[in-house]
Amino acid sequence: MSIIDMHVHTEFSPCSRVNLLEALLKAAQLGVGLAITDHDTIKGALKAKSLSQKYEVNVFVGCEISTKDGQILAYGINEEIPLYLPAEQTIELIHEQGAVAVASHPFRSDRESLFEKTYVLSLDGVEVLNLASGGISREAREVAVSRGLAQIGGSDAHTLSLVGEAGTKFPYKPESEEDLVKLIKRRECSPVKVARR
Template sequence: MSIIDMHVHTEFSPCSRVKLIESLSKAAQLGVGLAITDHDTIKGALKAKSFSQKYEVKIFIGCEVSTKDGQVLAYGIMEEIPPYLPAEQTIELIHEQGAVAVASHPFRNDRESLFEKTYFLPLDGIEVLNLAGGGVSKDAREVAVRRGLAQTGGSDAHTLNLVGEAGTKFPYQPESEEDLIKLIKRKECTPVKFTRR
């Protein structure tokens, strides 16, 4: 079993006050892995990954991609996706890289969420638990169940106090982005709110 906070912003997101190094120490302390998902860049994720051995924490490359229709979390991309494309095209580009696309806080009440498009876009998963955005969304869970998509959870931390405080539970420790993608595709994951042991 392993827990990964699937939604973390570092100083590579303009709106985040999380220091990348501090997020790594905190995750190590909590015994959780991190998917670094800065806005429209994987630079923070790549940097975090380079420190992953030193801090003994599993790091996965992610990105919260801005689209015309709302934000989409990409896991396992190696090339950045241009922002503000129509969501369908963004998801296509994510899939072309063999990565997976998850709707970020799909029903959060702002223009950064996919809302009704969550019902038909070719997504692999739905972020059901977004700690910063208020916790578990019933609407998000419902659409995930109805569509048979993976359910994920993350802190959406923009400050250190939230890093690693919510996440997604996997049946075993994914060793690579490839493993993580496989588990999401197989829906072998559950959102978890309390990660402290």
């Protein structure tokens, strides 16, 4: 079993104050992996990955991509994707890279969420647990269940205090982004809150 916080912003996101090294230290302490999902860039994720062995934390490259219709989390991309495209197109580009697309906080009441598009887009998963946006979303869980999509959880940390405090449970530790993508495609995951040790 392995837990990964699937939604973490670092100082590479303009709105986040999370220091990358402090995030790695905290994740190591909690015993969770981190998917770094800065807004519209994978630079922070790549830097974190280069430090993952030293800090003994499993790090996965992700990104929270702004689309015309709301934000989408991508896991396993190697190249950044152009911003503010229609969500359909963003998801196509994510899939072309062999990566998976997950609706971020789909029903959060702001313009950054996909809302009813979550019911129709070619998503692989839905963020059911977003700690910064109030925890488990019943509506998000319902759409994930009814469409048979993966249920993802993460902290959406913009400050160190939330890093690693929520995540997604996998049956075993993914060794790479490819592994992580495979588990999400197989829906072998569930959202979980992390108790402090």
